[in-house]
Amino acid sequence: MSESQTSAKAPITIKKYANRRLYNTATSSYVTLDHLSQMVKDGDDFVVYDAKTGEDITRSVLTQIIVEEESKGGQNLLPISFLRQLIGFYGDSLGGLVPRYLEYSMQAFSHNEQQMRDYMRNALEGMFPFGPFEDMGKKNMAFMESAMKMFSPFYPHGADGSSPKVEDLQASVSALQKQIDQLTKKK
Structure with missing residues (x-):
């Protein structure tokens, strides 16, 4: 929350x-x-x-x-690559954007999780609705892929390998926020 x-x-x-x-x-x-x-x-x-x-x-x-x-072992939710990237943002000029971005990402994920639970609850006589799950999975993967590309300092952003400007990153965060808002309104 x-x-x-x-x-x-x-x-x-x-x-x-x-x-x-x-x-x-x-x-x-x-x-x-x-x-x-x-x-x-x-x-x-x-x-x-x-x-x-x-x-x-x-x-x-x-x-x-x-x-x-x-x-505790068993279920690990935080991949090592994610932890390394997160640590890399401490002290970085873009580090201030990370908490807000992560909060919005978790809100979108929670919304999609609730949709998946609703689909399962409403499934008729054991029928499993693969289509909606596949769509949500694709949307989540595309969203996370674009997010990781935006925040990864090692990903070449331009043809010349140059990094984006802060303004470009802020515009990308705004665009991602609009996508999140659209996903949460579809509920």
Whole structure:
């Protein structure tokens, strides 16, 4: 859920103490990263504060949850190439565009995920609707391919191998945003 989409309900406050324990003030109980992971999956909004300084450390705790999930094995959602590219954007002049782009990409993916779930739910007597899934898959692949080309510093953008200007990249992001908006309106 994006920061701009949070509900009117106040988020649950979690305090992290120096001993690394997490305390849920709504339930008056200690919780683990697994509990917080389940809260995210359940759609519960929470904010984590350092109990001593009062600093908002929600981002670092969510990152810890991702690291824990990735280290469990089995299902890895973050490909190594993606992680390398993401790290490459820290300190880069275009790094400021990445959070917004990733947020919009996840919104579009979530929308398509819901469409896939709806197709499966509405399938008649075991019939599997391959056509809509194939179309969504192609759209997602084209979208991600164009995104990776735009953000990859090693992809030659021009015939001479030159990189695009910031204005060109901003125009591309705007065009991608329009595509996302169109996809989310088709719901």
